[in-house]
Each structure stands twice: as structure tokens, then as C-alpha cells.
Amino acid sequence: MLSEYLPILLLFVIASAFAVGSLVVSSLVGPRAPNPTKLAAYESGNEPLADVKGTRFSVKFYMVAMLFLIFDIEAVFLYPWAVVLRELGWFGLVNMTVFVLVLGVAFVYEIGRGGLEWD
Amino acid sequence: MLATFLAQTAATTPIPDVAWSSFAPELPPTITALVLLLVAVARRRQLLVAVPTALLAVAAGVWLIASGETPGALVVPGAVAIVLGILAPALVVATRGRTSLLAAWAAAASLVAALVLTVWQYLTVLTPDGPTLVPQLAMADAIANDGIAVFTRLVVYLSALLVIPLGYGYLQDRRINRAEVEPLLLLAVVGMAALGSANDLITLFIALELLSLALYVLAGLARRDRRSQEASLKYFVTGSVASAILLFGMALIYVATGTVTLPEIGAAVGLVTTPRFVAAIGLALITVGIGFKVALAPFHLWTPDVYQGAPTNVTAFMAAGTKAAGFAAALRLYLVAFPDLEALWVPVLAVLAALTMLYGAFLAVVQHDVKRILAYSAISHAGFATIGLVANSDAGLSATLWYLLTYAVSTLTAFGCVIVLERRRRGEVTLADLRGVGRSAPAIAGILAFALLSLAGIPITAGYVGKLVVFEAGIEAGFTWLVLVGVLASVVAAFFYLRIAGMMFLEDSPEPVEGPYPSFGLSVGVTVSAALVLYLGIQPELLLRLATDAGVLAR
Amino acid sequence: MTAHDLVFVIVGLVTAVSAILVVTSRHLMHAALYLALTLTGIGGVFLVLGAGFIALVQVVVYVGAVAVLFLFGLMLTRAPIGREALDSQNRGLGLAVAGALFVLLAALIIPAFGGESTAEVTGPTIEAIGIAIFADWVLPFEVLSMLLLAALIGAILLARREAGESGTEAEVTRIEMGEALADEPDRHEAVGTSAPAGELGAGGGR
Numbered sequence: 001m002l003s004e005y006l007p008i009l010l011l012f013v014i015a016s017a018f019a020v021g022s023l024v025v026s027s028l029v030g031p032r033a034p035n036p037t038k039l040a041a042y043e044s045g046n047e048p049l050a051d052v053k054g055t056r057f058s059v060k061f062y063m064v065a066m067l068f069l070i071f072d073i074e075a076v077f078l079y080p081w082a083v084v085l086r087e088l089g090w091f092g093l094v095n096m097t098v099f100v101l102v103l104g105v106a107f108v109y110e111i112g113r114g115g116l117e118w119d
Numbered sequence: 120m121l122a123t124f125l126a127q128t129a130a131t132t133p134i135p136d137v138a139w140s141s142f143a144p145e146l147p148p149t150i151t152a153l154v155l156l157l158v159a160v161a162r163r164r165q166l167l168v169a170v171p172t173a174l175l176a177v178a179a180g181v182w183l184i185a186s187g188e189t190p191g192a193l194v195v196p197g198a199v200a201i202v203l204g205i206l207a208p209a210l211v212v213a214t215r216g217r218t219s220l221l222a223a224w225a226a227a228a229s230l231v232a233a234l235v236l237t238v239w240q241y242l243t244v245l246t247p248d249g250p251t252l253v254p255q256l257a258m259a260d261a262i263a264n265d266g267i268a269v270f271t272r273l274v275v276y277l278s279a280l281l282v283i284p285l286g287y288g289y290l291q292d293r294r295i296n297r298a299e300v301e302p303l304l305l306l307a308v309v310g311m312a313a314l315g316s317a318n319d320l321i322t323l324f325i326a327l328e329l330l331s332l333a334l335y336v337l338a339g340l341a342r343r344d345r346r347s348q349e350a351s352l353k354y355f356v357t358g359s360v361a362s363a364i365l366l367f368g369m370a371l372i373y374v375a376t377g378t379v380t381l382p383e384i385g386a387a388v389g390l391v392t393t394p395r396f397v398a399a400i401g402l403a404l405i406t407v408g409i410g411f412k413v414a415l416a417p418f419h420l421w422t423p424d425v426y427q428g429a430p431t432n433v434t435a436f437m438a439a440g441t442k443a444a445g446f447a448a449a450l451r452l453y454l455v456a457f458p459d460l461e462a463l464w465v466p467v468l469a470v471l472a473a474l475t476m477l478y479g480a481f482l483a484v485v486q487h488d489v490k491r492i493l494a495y496s497a498i499s500h501a502g503f504a505t506i507g508l509v510a511n512s513d514a515g516l517s518a519t520l521w522y523l524l525t526y527a528v529s530t531l532t533a534f535g536c537v538i539v540l541e542r543r544r545r546g547e548v549t550l551a552d553l554r555g556v557g558r559s560a561p562a563i564a565g566i567l568a569f570a571l572l573s574l575a576g577i578p579i580t581a582g583y584v585g586k587l588v589v590f591e592a593g594i595e596a597g598f599t600w601l602v603l604v605g606v607l608a609s610v611v612a613a614f615f616y617l618r619i620a621g622m623m624f625l626e627d628s629p630e631p632v633e634g635p636y637p638s639f640g641l642s643v644g645v646t647v648s649a650a651l652v653l654y655l656g657i658q659p660e661l662l663l664r665l666a667t668d669a670g671v672l673a674r
Numbered sequence: 675m676t677a678h679d680l681v682f683v684i685v686g687l688v689t690a691v692s693a694i695l696v697v698t699s700r701h702l703m704h705a706a707l708y709l710a711l712t713l714t715g716i717g718g719v720f721l722v723l724g725a726g727f728i729a730l731v732q733v734v735v736y737v738g739a740v741a742v743l744f745l746f747g748l749m750l751t752r753a754p755i756g757r758e759a760l761d762s763q764n765r766g767l768g769l770a771v772a773g774a775l776f777v778l779l780a781a782l783i784i785p786a787f788g789g790e791s792t793a794e795v796t797g798p799t800i801e802a803i804g805i806a807i808f809a810d811w812v813l814p815f816e817v818l819s820m821l822l823l824a825a826l827i828g829a830i831l832l833a834r835r836e837a838g839e840s841g842t843e844a845e846v847t848r849i850e851m852g853e854a855l856a857d858e859p860d861r862h863e864a865v866g867t868s869a870p871a872g873e874l875g876a877g878g879g880r
Contacts, residue, residue, distance in 0.1 A: 005721065059833065062746045066829045069739040070822050076731050077807070077815075084804030086124070091134045092808050095815065102819035105153045106826045112160020115830050134809055142813065149820065156827070258813045299831050306824045313817055322814045329821045336828035351832075374786045397786045400778075 060118060067115060074103050140244045141257035141264050141316075143196055144236040144272055145309050147203060150176075151229035152305035154207070155222050159298035165216065169208040176204030195239040199232045219296045223287045223640075226301040230280040230308070237272045245269065252671045256318060260380050263318035263451070266669025270520045271315025271447040273665075278439035278527050279308045281648050285535045286432025288638035292542060295341045295430065304436065307333035311444035318455075320369045320379040323448055327365070327412065330444060331358050334437055338429035350428025357411065357421040365408025371401030372456075381456040389459035402460055405452065406467065413445035415505065416475040419498045423486075426494030431541060434490060435534035438497045439527035446504050446523055450516055453508060455672055461511055469509045469601050475502030476608035484615045489537055489548045492615065493530065496574055499612055500526050503605060506589045510596035513670035518592035521666035525585030528651040529573040535645035536567035539637045553619060555628025563637070564623040566649045571616040573652045576609050581655035584663070682722045689715030697768070706748055710741035724797030 041047055077099070085092045110116060150172075157168045180200030183193045206228050214221040245252050245264055254265035262268070282304070290296035310330030317323035335358065339351025373379055375398040376387035387393055410418040426434045453464055479499025486492045504526070507519030540548045540556065540563065557564040573580035586609065593602045637645070655662065692711040699705040717732035798806075807815055 059750050062743070062750055063829065063833050065739065065743045065746050066833075067826065069735070069743060070826050070829070072735055072739045073822060074819075076734055079730065080727060080800050080804035080807060083800050084808060087801075087805070088134065088808055095808050095812055098816055099819045102153065102816075102823055105156055106823045109156045109160055110826060110830060113830050113834065115834065135812065137812075152820075153823075156823075259810045261811060261813045297831065299827050303824065303827060306820055309820065310817075313813075319811075321811055322817070325814045325817050325821060329817060329824060332821060332824045332828065336824070336831055339832055342832065371782060371786075374783065394786050397782050400782055 135259040138257035140240055141262055143240060144233045145312050147229040147232040148305040149309050151225055152302040155225060155302045159218060165211045166208060169211040173204040173207040176200050196236060199235055203228060203232055218298050222298060222301040223283050226305055227280060227283050230276050233276045237269060241269050252668050254671055261319055261322045262316040264316055266671045267447050267451055268316035270666060270669045271443055272312045274443040274524050274527050275308055275311040275440045278436060278531060279304060281531050281644050282432050282436045284640035284644035285538055287640040289432055289538045293341060303333045303337050311440050314444040315447040318381050324366060328362060337433045338425060340430050346428035350425045353421050354425045361408045361411030364404050368401045368404025368408060371397055375401060381451060384456040385458055388457060399463055402457055402464060409449045413442055414498050414501050415471045416478040422498055423491050423494045427488055427490045431534055431538050435531050438530045443523040443527055446519055450508055450519060465509055465511055468505055469598060472502045472505035472509055473601055473604040476605055480608040480611040487549050493533055499608060503589055506593040506601055506605060509598060510592040512596055514595060515592040517666045517670040518588045520669055521663060522585040522589045525581035525655055528648050529570055529582050532570035532648040532652055535648060536563055539563050539641055550622060553622045554626040557624035566645055568620040569649060571619055575613040575616040579656045581652045584656060584659045685715060685718040685722055689719060702748055706744050710737055713737050713741055727800045727803050
């Protein structure tokens, strides 16, 4: 029964082989003649002004992550629902409608309270 | 196209029968909570939310009245829906954009509706012929409507209804009257009511989490008050650990019995094929988890800090409501799911009850903060309520339910008086601050003393009848030693309750104090709850009979 | 040993090793990333045991959201990012507790299945889970939406600063008299899109 997931495994293997392979091949084959200009930050990149270590993220990221977690859990329930909707018919549709409506209120509340605004 | 797709329902799918009446009382608070959240963010456009709500509610009410199988069967729920629907825009207009006032009135109205529907459910659905209660299982056995469910609904809805007027002015004074208070309170109440009727482990756990989560937030409502933040964090961390332990115990019970429905667990636990060791460990973990939630010693350590730090109205609600709901869940769990393991849990709970009663009573004596004293008193009372559970009989079940009601009204009265005194002191109230209150504010001092007498269990108060019934059940079940411990704890407790009363009436205040400032809501709330304490103390027959009838379990 | 067993052993080893690295790693950020790997590994174990949906939930919720929450939590607090002395000198005690827990769990779970070795792994199908959630446990499912709603209210209520709120905390409870308050504009009105929303606590941003 695990063979169902074989294509996914294959995809993983190919993807990582491609990533590792490209790096290895380019380092083996590519010419190397470093000079300071070549090693500088690429294109529009800037040299970092200060050490990144020790600076902290804004708490807003955390808010967004928490809100994401809540709606993530909501989304998880949609998978089994989609599978059995044909079996459950109207009953299933009404179920999920109520669930989504309650979280819809949550969403409206979140917007109204400025939960999605950055500043 | 959608309709044709949905019409293809396979005939084999077991779609449960949605018995609306089984959770009808929970619907008004739930819907009100959602509408209030929308109103809170609607700002000047509140009517835009209220009018559609009203139309939907009135339509639902008319449909309910018209659709009953026999004419008039659903008149009460229909009428409730119509009244609430009309109230929605009326309140918006009457409160003129003062959202917190609107929220308080709407929440109170929905709780009254919930109480009306509970009584309707009891009278028509659960007692179809004659006074005997016929327990009903509904929603694929997820909920059981029996005595515990009805009584718990009454207690928690009543507590929440009393807490709203008690807290309204207080929250304003502390500048924490956020629009989210009432929705969270209503969600917590729905969780408590659902906990009282949960008949399987999944429903039980989700209901418990709903009420806990709402209370974690409410405890931390005063965001600029370090005590409140501490209370919220402590409650959250210890509560989450307790939930995890409880969930682990439930998982082990499922491993042992292969089912999550309580009556089926009860049937499976006795079988020889069930690994008793696994079931016993599961039971132990569940006991720890429930012990945390209802604050039994030695799992009570969070209680004093949380009760002291949380806003006083939230504390009152936690003490009255959470205890009732938690014990309802405990009663159903132990009496329905684990009757075959009684040799294990009865002695353990008896010891815990004795420990809790004594610990709460003795530690209350050395406290100085009034809220903290009441917190230790709450711990002690959890021990008394456990006596009925330990008795492991129908009489014990009724006794615990009844005790929780008497404790709820007594503690609400006491905390209401504390709120009045906090307003007067403009800050927290310590024991020393109570000196001379009896002279400067005799009414409030008198009511507080009365509530304390009820908590101590002195005759003509509700608390006396509560203790009497619980002790009776304990002695009948052969737990004379436990009852003796209870009497000892009562005596110790009476000492500090009387000390507070003595402080208020016999000692003089060192500095002149202003008179109390009870707001309108506070006066109403305190008066009504004090009247209930007196009523239940003098005329307990009606509700006591209900509690006795409630000793019928859906097994 | 079948191919199935082999996969199980590999996934289990990866999970166990990364779990050990979570607690032994001296670099806090690395520990968090190892935690993400452990959670993914547990998802793999679920998959091997035939519980495809649970594996999906594990990856979507735990790796996708909870682990990220951990990382954000590390990055926005004063938690030391980098190699620093994190050892609380309680290794022995921790080992003893973990060992005791392992023995207890093993002693509980192995006899619960009567010592029989389940050769055929048949996890619940996603249809069975769907029917269980949407037919048998509809009511808890709907209550769950309210649970999530309460969680969301809590997140917004506790983490967002209101307009006009100072960042300082009061040590004592102050209750101001309410008589004058009736004329004050309603506090709910002050909150909303127009309010300048600061962030909680000092620091943050650059």
C-alpha cells in the first residue's frame, strides 16, 4: 500500500538529485577566477549594515503565524469533507457551511480589528 | 448542478438524526456571540448587522411555530427566536451606539433565552409523560440529555446571567470593557453547557477546551495589569498541561476499550478481554486532568494566583461556572464510564476530597487578600462537592449537583460584594481594608457577611442545605470518616469567614472611608444573587426536587 | 524483513536521531529546525502505518504552522540565537524522566495489543475519517469552529495594542471611579482600522 506514495518519493529523489547535482557539476566544471568585484553582493543586493545576529523580528510576524495556524486547521478539515461530500449530500454541505460561516465571522472580526494590517 | 451532485447521496451513509431540541438552549448564546463580534467591528453601521439578524431570527421563529409535528409543539422556541430577533435592532437603537451596553443587554437576553429553552426542554422533551425524567441520547450518542445536563445548564446559564450585571460597571472602571468580553463569556458558557451533556470523550474534550480557552483570554483581559497577565499565563500553561494529560488518559482508555462513547466504555471496562492495567492508568491520568480543572488538591496550585489576578467578575464566573461544568463532566465520566473500576477511583477520590477540604480551609486562614481567601474557599468547596461523587450513588449525584448550585449562588454573591468594595477602595481589597465597613456601608457588609455564612454552611442559607445534602449522601454511602473531615474543615472555614464578618462589624476603620458606590448593575446582580442564596436556604424544595430527579443518568 | 519494514526502520531512525538532536543541539535555531525534521519524520511514521490523512495533517499543521511559529517565537524574543550555554545542568534528571516515560509507555501499549504482531497495516481510509467527522461527530466538529473562533479572539485581543494604550504595565490594580465614564466615548469605537497599532513589548522591527 505504500507503493501509492512511490511517485512522491521519486519526485523527492529527483528534486534533491537535481539540486545537489547542479551545485556539484557547476563547481566541478565552471571556471574559477574570483576577484573582489565578483564576490560582491549580486545585482541590487546591499552589503549588510550590521550583524544580523541578535536583531529580532517584529511580533507582527508571530500574530500572522498564529492566525495562519487557526485557518490552517480549518483548511485541514476540508480534505476529508471533499472526499465524503458525495456520500453525505446536503447534510455534509450544511455541516461545512456552518463551520465555515463561524470561521467567516472570525475572519470578518479579524479584518475589522485590523489583524491583517501591518501598521 | 450542485443539487444533482448532492442528491446522489448513497443510501448506506449513516446520517445522524439532528435532534435540534437536544442542543436548543446552546443556540441563542452561540448565535449572539457571533453577532456581537460582528457588531463590535461594525462601528457606526451596527444596524447593518442587527437588521438581517433580526429578519433571519424572526423567519426562523415563524418557521418553527408553523412546522411543529403537532400544532404548537415548537411555540416556545419559535417565540424565543422571534423575541430575540425583535430585540436585536431595538437594542441597537436603544443603546445609541454604546457597544458595551448593547453587548451586555444582548448577552443577558440570550442567556435568558437559553434558560427558557432549558426549562422548555426539560418540561416537554425530557419529561414527555409525568414527572419522571426520560434521558435521551442525541446526535449519534455524542450528547446525553439527562439530569446532569439540564441541571448544569441551569447553573452555568444562571451564573453567567448574574455575572454580566456584576461585571459591567467594574470592567468600565478598570478600562477593560472590551467588546470581546461578552462573546467570550457566551462561548465559555456554551462550552460549559456542552461539557455538561457530553457523552463521549471527543465531545467532552472539545467542550472543555472551548471553555478553558475562553477563560484563559478573559483572565488576561487587563493587559496592563501584571497580576492579570500572570493569572492568564499561569492558567494557560497549567491548564494546557492538564489538557494534555487528560487527552493522554483518554487515548489510553480508547486503546483499552476501543470506543470513545462513555456508556460503551462502561460496558467494555468490565470485560475480561479489556487490559485492566491500561484502563487503570488511563483512569489515573483522566483523574489528574479533571482534578486540575476543578482544582482538587494536590492539583490546585494554579487556583489562588489565577483567582486573585483575574478581573473579579471573571473570577466569580470561573468559580461558579467552571466548577459546575467540571464536576458535571467528572460525574458522568466516573459514574457512566468507570463503574467497574470503582475499587480504584472511589478511595483515591475520597482521599483527594479530604485533602482538598482541609488544605483549602487551613490555608485560607493565613491569607490577607480577600479574593485569595475566596480562592482557597473555592478549593475547599471542590472537596465538599467531591463527597457526593465519592458516594457513587444516585443520591450522591444529586447531592453534588445541588451543592454546586448552592456554591455558585453563594460565591457569586461574595464576589459581587468584593467588586463593590474594590470600587470603593479603588484597588484590591485586603482583610485590613474591611475594618469598619459594617458601619460605613452596612448593606454591602451585611450581604457579604450573609454570603460568607452561606459559604460556611450556617442554617437559613443555601450553603447549609448544600452541605447537609452532601453529608447525608456521604454517610449513606458509608464514608463517615470523610464526612467528619468535612465537618472539621467546615469548622475551620467558619472561623475565617466569621473573622471577616467580625472585621467588618466589630472593628473601626483607622481612616475615614467614603461610602460604597454600587452601580445599578452591581446592585441588581448582588441583590438577586443574595436573594437566591436566601431562597435556596429557606425554600429549597423546588430545586432540590429537580436535583433529585436529575439523579437519572443516560447510561 | 519486507521493503515496508525497511522504510519504517529508516523513517523511524531519522525521526529518533533528529529528536535526540533537538535536545542535544547547542544552537537554538538548529534545535528548532531539528524539531521540524522530527515532526516531519513523525508524519512519515504515520504514512508508513497507513494513516495517510494523519500524515498530511502532521505535515500541514505541525511542520507548516507550529514549527514556523516556534521559529518566529525564537526570532522575536530575546532568546539567544547562536551557540550559547543552553544547558540547564539537568541532563541526568531529564534522561531519567524520559527513560521512565518510555518504559511506562512501552509497558502500557505493548500489552494493550495483547502481544500480537500486526502483520497487515491497515490505517483508516480518508473516507472513514470523513464519515466519522461529518456524520458521527458533527456536534463536536461544529463546536470546534467555536473553539478556533475563541482562539482567534484571544490572539487578537492579547497581542494587539489598542489606540492610546501605553506600553507600561501597572504593578497594582487601579480601579477608577465610573461615574464620569458614562459621558466618555465608548472604548470600542477607539479600536479599529484608523488606530495606530503598535506592537507589543519593546524591540521588534529594525
